[in-house]
Amino acid sequence: MFAGFHSILRAAGLPVGVGEWLAVVEALDRGAIGPSMPEFYHVTRALVCRDEGDFDRFDQAFAAFFQGATLPEPVHALIHSWLDSPLEKPLLSPEELAALESYDLETLRKLYEERLKEQTERHDGGSHWIGTGGTSPFGQGGQHPTGMRVGEGASGRGQAVSMAKARRFKNYRSDIVLDTRQIAVAIRKLRRLEHKSRRLELDMDATIAATSRNGGEIEIIERPERRNQARIVLMLDAGGSMDPHVRTVEAFFSAMKQGGGLREVETYYFHNCVYGFVYTDMAMLHKKPLPDVLRSVPPHTYLVMVGDGWMAPREMFSPYGAIEYGMADEVPGIDRIAEIAAAFDRRAWLNPIPDNYWGESTIAALASLVPMFPMTVQGMIDAVATLMGQGDRRPRPVRKPLWPSGDDPFDGP
Amino acid sequence: MTLPTGIAPWAPDTLARWNGTPTYIADEALKSTVSVAIALGRPLLVKGEPGTGKTLLARAIAEGLGLEMLTWHIKSTTRAQDGLYLYDTVARLNDARFGDRDVRDIAQYIKLGPLGEAFDRAGKDERVVLLIDEIDKADLEFPNDLLHELDAMRFRIAETGREVVAHLRPIVIITSNAEKELPDAFLRRCVFHYIDFPSEELLTRICRVHHPDIDDKLLTAALRQFIKIRTLAELRKRPSTSELIDWLAGLRLSGIDPEKLEQTVPFAGVLLKQEKDTQRLARTDLSRIGNRR
Numbered sequence: 121m122f123a124g125f126h127s128i129l130r131a132a133g134l135p136v137g138v139g140e141w142l143a144v145v146e147a148l149d150r151g152a153i154g155p156s157m158p159e160f161y162h163v164t165r166a167l168v169c170r171d172e173g174d175f176d177r178f179d180q181a182f183a184a185f186f187q188g189a190t191l192p193e194p195v196h197a198l199i200h201s202w203l204d205s206p207l208e209k210p211l212l213s214p215e216e217l218a219a220l221e222s223y224d225l226e227t228l229r230k231l232y233e234e235r236l237k238e239q240t241e242r243h244d245g246g247s248h249w250i251g252t253g254g255t256s257p258f259g260q261g262g263q264h265p266t267g268m269r270v271g272e273g274a275s276g277r278g279q280a281v282s283m284a285k286a287r288r289f290k291n292y293r294s295d296i297v298l299d300t301r302q303i304a305v306a307i308r309k310l311r312r313l314e315h316k317s318r319r320l321e322l323d324m325d326a327t328i329a330a331t332s333r334n335g336g337e338i339e340i341i342e343r344p345e346r347r348n349q350a351r352i353v354l355m356l357d358a359g360g361s362m363d364p365h366v367r368t369v370e371a372f373f374s375a376m377k378q379g380g381g382l383r384e385v386e387t388y389y390f391h392n393c394v395y396g397f398v399y400t401d402m403a404m405l406h407k408k409p410l411p412d413v414l415r416s417v418p419p420h421t422y423l424v425m426v427g428d429g430w431m432a433p434r435e436m437f438s439p440y441g442a443i444e445y446g447m448a449d450e451v452p453g454i455d456r457i458a459e460i461a462a463a464f465d466r467r468a469w470l471n472p473i474p475d476n477y478w479g480e481s482t483i484a485a486l487a488s489l490v491p492m493f494p495m496t497v498q499g500m501i502d503a504v505a506t507l508m509g510q511g512d513r514r515p516r517p518v519r520k521p522l523w524p525s526g527d528d529p530f531d532g533p
Numbered sequence: 534m535t536l537p538t539g540i541a542p543w544a545p546d547t548l549a550r551w552n553g554t555p556t557y558i559a560d561e562a563l564k565s566t567v568s569v570a571i572a573l574g575r576p577l578l579v580k581g582e583p584g585t586g587k588t589l590l591a592r593a594i595a596e597g598l599g600l601e602m603l604t605w606h607i608k609s610t611t612r613a614q615d616g617l618y619l620y621d622t623v624a625r626l627n628d629a630r631f632g633d634r635d636v637r638d639i640a641q642y643i644k645l646g647p648l649g650e651a652f653d654r655a656g657k658d659e660r661v662v663l664l665i666d667e668i669d670k671a672d673l674e675f676p677n678d679l680l681h682e683l684d685a686m687r688f689r690i691a692e693t694g695r696e697v698v699a700h701l702r703p704i705v706i707i708t709s710n711a712e713k714e715l716p717d718a719f720l721r722r723c724v725f726h727y728i729d730f731p732s733e734e735l736l737t738r739i740c741r742v743h744h745p746d747i748d749d750k751l752l753t754a755a756l757r758q759f760i761k762i763r764t765l766a767e768l769r770k771r772p773s774t775s776e777l778i779d780w781l782a783g784l785r786l787s788g789i790d791p792e793k794l795e796q797t798v799p800f801a802g803v804l805l806k807q808e809k810d811t812q813r814l815a816r817t818d819l820s821r822i823g824n825r826r
Contacts, residue, residue, distance in 0.1 A: 139721055143573060152572035154565070162562040163569045170720035172580060172727040304673060304713065322623065331626070338630045340623070 125185045129168060132181035136168050143167045157186075304375040310350050310382065310422065310504050319345045351384040351418060352376070353464070357427025358402050359391040365472035368495055369426055372470070388413065392431045393453035393482075394460065395442050410456060414463040422507050423464035425490055428473045429483040436482045454485055461489040468503040470495040475515055557586070557593035558739050563726060567594060570724040574702035576665075576683060578720070580709050581728030584773030590728075591664035591706040600704070602662045605647035607671045613678030616648035616665075620692050639692050648679075652686065655699035662704045669712040676719040683722065731774065733760065743778045750791040755784055758794055761819050762804060768813060772804035779803050795820065 129136045144167050147153050153163045165178050326341035333339075354376065356369060376385055388398035388408070397407040435441045436453040449456070461467060469486060471478070472495040478487060486492065491506055491514050493499040502513035551567045553559035559567075567590075570577035579587045595602035605616055621642045629636045645653055651663040668676060682688050683705065687698040707723065709715065731739060733756065740752055759780070763771050772780075783800045798804070798814065805811050 135717075137721070143575070143724075147569050147573060150572050152569045158561060159565045162565045166566040166569060166724045166726055169725055170717070170723075171714075171725070175727065324622065327626075336630065338626055 125181075128185045129178070129181045132177045132184070134168060134174055134177050134181065135170070140168050307376055307382075307500070307504060310352070310507060321345045348383055349420075350382050351421045352382055352386070353413075353417060353421055353423050354385055354387045355394070355398065355423070355425045355427075355460075356387065356389050356402075357392065357425075357429075358389045358399075358404065359427075361392070361428055361430055362472075365428065365495070368472050372426065372495065372500075390427075391442075391444055391447065392427075393429075393436050393442070394456045395447050395449035395453055396451065396456070397447070410459065414459065417463055420466075421464065423460065423467040423490075424503070424507075425460075425467070425469045426472075426495070427469070428471060429469070429486045429492075430473065430477065430480060431482050433481050436485065454489075457486060457489050466507045466509070467491065468493055468507055470499065470503060551594055551597050554593045554597045556742055557589060557596075558735060558742060559590075559593070560731070560735060563590075563728070566724060566726045571704055573724065576705035576707050576723045578707045578709065578715075578723035578725050579728060580711055580725070582730060582771065582773050583710060584775035585728040585730065586774065587708040587728060588664065588666055591662055591666075591708075594704065594706065595662040598662070598704075600660055600662050602664060603647045603651050604664045604666060606666050607668050607675070609670055609672070611671045611675065613675055613682075614646075616646040616679070617682065617688050618646055618649045618690055619644045640695070643690055643693060645697075648682065649688070649697060651703040651705075652682075652688070652697045652699040655686075655701040655703045656697060658701060660701050660703060662706065665705065665707045667710060668707050669709045669715065673713060673716075676715050680719060680722065730763075736774070736777070739774060740778065740781060744781050744785065747781065747785060748791070751784060751789075751794075752781070754791040754794040755781055758798060758819060759804070762798070762814065765813060765817060768805070768810050769807045770805070770810060776804050 126136060126141050144164050147163055147167065153160055161182060165175065165182075169175055169178050320342040321344075323341045323343040326343070327339065330339040330341050331337065354373075356373075362369065373387075376382070388400060389402055389404060390398050391404065394410065397409055398413055400406045400408055432443075435443055439450050439452050440448045441453055442448050467490050469490040469492040471483070471492055475494050478484060478492065483492070491503075491512065493503040493506075493513075494515065499515070502515070505511065505513050550564070551571065552564055567577060579590055581587055591604075592602055594600075620639075621644060625636055625639070625642045628634045634641065647663060648665075651661050654661050686702060687696060689696045736756060737752065740747065740756070744752075755777075759772065759777050762768075780800060780803045783803055784794075787799065789799060798819070801811060801814055805814060
């Protein structure tokens with residue numbers, strides 16, 4: 121009876137293998153699932169999902185199978201991702217509120233569908249498109265009097281199908297974010313194990329040898345524990361053009377902290393390009409002269425830089441090229457990067473923008489000094505292998521067309 | 534109850550339905566999931582926001598089923614082997630030196646860990662609840678190292694050749710704070726439950742368990758403020774059930790007038806632990822949120 125359910129679950133992108141499905145069958149067989157829909161829903165969900173991130177997909181599949189609802193198109197998911205980081209909502213006076221058009225639910229739905237078809241990018245704070253913090257009737261955290269909230273369903277109660285349709289677990293979906301476990305596993309390969317810890321452990325072999333030499337009188341020998349001695353200097357671009365990649369960088373950063381078991385991770389921030397100073401905090405309030413940073417680097421330290429490297433050429437190649445007030449530096453940015461590159465034998469650059477943009481002059485210049493890798497799980501594995509001296513695993517430069525249809529929007533008439 | 538050799542999870546007729554306990558209020562989803570995990574003999578993996586009662590759940594299951602509970606607290610240095618058994622070589626070496634005990638009997642230097650003990654007792658027809666607390670604290674490979682033992686429900690003590698077999702599957706509850714992601718192969722073998730934040734109704738019941746004689750007005754007013762605070766966007770750490778219970782205790786001790794709660798949030802430090810969150814609350818007019826809904 122439920123065979124079709126299995127294939128719908130798989131179609132919704134849940135990793136339901138034979139093992140999971142047999143568990144569901146076994147639970148039914150043992151009578152562990154009571155004869156009620158909500159219980160069937162809860163139990164199958166517990167057996168099939170591995171993470172709360174899967175719940176949303178499960179809800180969609182459940183509704184699709186038991187109520188003939190359709191699996192939503194990916195465009196909805198994209199809109200939801202725009203709504204994930206909302207803009208603060210504006211404060212409007214009652215008069216302004218009154219001036220906004222009111223709609224009944226039917227008109228609202230129709231308009232939403234239409235706008236969904238037209239909208240192609242993220243919008244915040246406006247009055248027309250689906251976005252956050254605005255006065256358009258669609259979106260989140262906005263101020264429209266009869267607007268439609270996109271991004272959270274009404275909370276259904278009682279019936280399993282309405283529970284499933286409420287899709288309360290949408291916020292936990294994680295498929296847009298890089299898998300931190302995979303990153304952590306990749307980074308763990310970055311190690312230099314040495315007996316150099318303050319914690320002592322019993323050296324069994326040496327103890328037995330010493331005790332024998334002593335004629336059976338016990339002599340306990342201890343040695344420092346083997347610890348990962350790898351140190352990393354991490355330099356992150358916190359500039360405006362990096363905003364869209366903030367999540368990727370965060371995932372990378374937390375993986376670095378949690379899974380690496382590294383001896384030391386020193387983090388610095390810069391804006392667009394490195395000039396005379398780097399910053400020790402993300403808000404860029406505390407600066408440290410670059411030469412000081414480079415001088416204090418212990419030998420065998422790995423350098424990992426993260427940034428898009430995309431900027432106006434003069435920001436990188438001209439003296440005093442920094443566009444930011446207070447960052448002006450007589451040395452061009454590219455020479456500063458060269459100084460950094462000279463200070464680290466082992467270095468890698470992770471770039472979150474796709475590699476078909478890497479032909480841009482500033483990015484290409486950076487890549488010639490610091491080996492550049494895409495900020496994907498595979499890119500990180502390759503970067504770590506290169507840092508560990510297991511050969512150069514840089515992606516081969518392939519110049520893919522930026523716009524598949526061939527009409528480059530930058531090619532003016 | 535006599536059991537054939539090999540692994541026999543509970544037969545359907547002895548199927549235990551766990552229904553929460555007087556002090557641990559569970560929703561239907563949790564009750565069904567716990568029961569099915571017990572029936573299938575699979576470990577139950579529990580995730581959820583901190584403070585939603587993940588660790589308390591194991592104690593409540595043990596209490597509800599009248600079983601004893603063993604706890605294995607995982608730390609960053611814990612290895613899978615520690616859970617099975619430890620061989621105290623230094624004690625043996627010492628005994629050999631001073632001739633205190635018969636050192637040929639290695640078994641006396643084997644100390645079972647929590648997992649080993651759970652298996653050992655299950656092998657003697659004594660079912661226990663084993664809590665593996667905060668599995669995500671351990672090394673990345675830790676869950677994988679446990680896979681074989683959890684699957685086979687047996688392990689061999691290499692030093693003595695003794696095999697510890699659990700005929701009855703112990704009830705294994707594993708909690709995770711999602712600090713690290715767990716490997717797929719491990720997840721596939723678990724029954725998964727995410728403790729969702731309780732609904733207002735459930736929250737009221739939970740509060741009443743902890744503060745049986747609380748004034749109705751105070752409880753309603755406090756809950757309303759609490760729920761509003763939780764809906765604030767961009768909170769770094771949203772307050773959870775355990776913080777709510779502490780906050781209620783503070784409110785009761787201070788004898789605050791429930792009507793005053795409308796305007797202010799006294800003891801906000803109990804609810805919000807991060808400075809940024811406190812600032813976020815300070816620049817929000819909570820009464821406006823209520824009007825919008």
